[in-house]
Amino acid sequence: MASNPGITQKKITIQNKYNEKLVGILHETGSPDIVVLCHGFLCTKNDRIMVSLAAALEAEGISAFRFDFAGNGESEGVFMVCCQRQAEDLRCVVQHFVGQNRKIAAILGHSKGGSVVLLYASMYHDVHTLVNVSGCFDFLGGLTEEFMERIKKDGFVDVRNAQGKVVYRFLELCLTNALLNPNMHDACCEIDKACRVLTIHGSNDEVNPIGGAFEFDQAIPNHKLHIVEGADHFYTSQWNLSELVSTAISFIKQDLQQN
Template sequence: MTQIPAAVQKKITVLNQHNEKLVGVLHDTGSTEMVVLCHGFKSSKDFNTIVNLAVALEKEGISAFRFDFPGNGESEGSFQYGNYHGEADDLHSVVEYFNGANRKVMAILGHSKGGGVVLLYASKYHDVHTVINLSARYILEKGIARRLGEDFLEIIKKDGFIDVKNRAGY
């Protein structure tokens, strides 16, 4: 049985298109091929599911990078509800960073809202051919109106996001 060397975890900061710092943790197994992990709604790179996925990948000798979207965890920027397009662009900044650092992002994996982000990413950018959607919602209207108000879709269409931190009832 071949022993896989232990991964080294390194904190890495990537600048997005708005010069906001996206903070993440690279689980470096020494492999130049890697998977980027995307967290869900109001979550972070330190959510158990994301950490466990990174550890499972490193046990297989696969490098992984888990990071915080803007306004989540340690990353700069404002938290925004419904900002799938912006988060797909943030993910693109991460992919470009690693591809430019002599690594190859072979897959992107998103959990919950991150699953929606990776699907949108795949439809917009065509540079990562393996896309894994883990438990993403596909009908966003159901259940959200009671938390965000009946006008939430109109606000998202108009502004591109909803401010849930300052929204009554959330």
């Protein structure tokens, strides 16, 4: 339970279109507005950024829902490197809360989750406030020459964690399949002009280089860019994390204050 007696945190499950259970934590403040939070690649709903944002939204009296995509964390399904599948998961989450007469005030994603949020907005046009935190503009741009040679030779590359355990397999198919490697420029151009989009990106992002943030700024019709100076991809510094959170919350509140 949250420390504020007027706020509850409840684990709920939502079924996606493949009959898999998506598990999430609803931070219920009693407001009709709700913000959906989407984690990044190989992360979960309990990622530090997701938890920090949910807590800040609580403090503003805004409900939040952070959940695990299929194949991640507590959710059912097999892990897949596929943005479109995750955009479909997000669609099921949005429809679940709309069916409960809730208003989706915003959807926010970090890293790959940021790209998923933008892809969602290019496919559907029912959420009008988006926050893309350190999203990836070019999914293949960061691959090394050695990586490309290995995948062309073997047809796949196994990615391992610090303990040497294989955490996922990157297939050669990922290089050519639009479902796995979406064209983010084209997707961004399909976002409704009435949709307000904020991109937050760290100047020292070592995972998704900052150049992608400027590409988003050029491609998205109604866009604002905020660079967090000195921040890495995971906003490791508490100072950088605080700037990320306050910037995102301020942007989300603008629409709520006008309505």
